[in-house]
Amino acid sequence: MKFETVKLVQKDCFNLKDIFECGQCFRWTQEEDGSYTGIVKIGVLNISYIKDEIMVKGYVEDKTSLKEFVIDYLDLNKDYKNIQKEISTNDSVMKDAIRFGNGIRILNQDSWEMLISFIISAANNIPRISKCINNISKEYGKKVVIPQDIQNKLFKFGKKENTFYLFPSAKELSKATMEELRDCNLGFRDKYVLKSAQLVSNKKINLNEIEELEYKTAKKELVNIDGVGSKVADCILLFSMKKSEAFPVDTWIKKIMNEIYIDSQNVKKINDYAYKKWGLNSGIAQQYLFNYMRNKS
DNA sequence: CCACAGGGCGGCA
């Protein structure tokens, strides 16, 4: 592991709070100095603003390039300004939602981690989802202890906690027994999690191959997995497989779609409506609407 | 004690 920093120029449509608190990720927390600390595939990151720049610091695996990772992870090559314009013409509700969450960007996260995270999200709340993920990481993931000198550079505000646990690989998690996993308090979702870990570990499921498929075919593959339905599949596709047309329909989205756009409880009909209206921008449209419903007032 | 949380599944019309 090594310490590395990257400075990025501030872009349009970029805000740490919007990005990390719009519900797309579960392992980022705000620190007392306003920066955000997250545990990702390559290690532990801390992101803050310094004047007009974004400062990314990381204690990461030797072989990785922090800059390359972060540009992809934070989706910095996409033109959100233009997407905002496209999806909000003649739509005052979407305009409000965009004004409210102007700095949202869709993170490009790890597909295996998203599979498990969103299986856990079913009929659950965000604090508890985070807790569950931390539990399995602590039990089965790699332990990362940050050396004191690096700790001081990574967290200038004086964070004490220096031990973190990476999200376990499928192989690591597949070694769990049902009884052990039960102690992680996943509830009824634990059997789905273990089964998925075994399938991915045994290569009966290859998430990289699924990612290569077109959206609809990839979704069909994903919903075959126990514990993965339409909503969870769309979350995986959107947050880790670069499928920008994925439109996860949960209770909040159902609510606002019924109020404003289409009067139906049928998830497939809502999906079809979204695709006709927003096309390849459906995913980001969903995030603006979800964040607006969830976090306003 | 009860309802409900960013769903999914299985059973039944």
Add this chain to the structure above:
DNA sequence: TGCCGCCCTGTG
């Protein structure tokens, strides 16, 4: 298809 009860657990 559409609808419903149930699934663990924590919190109000």
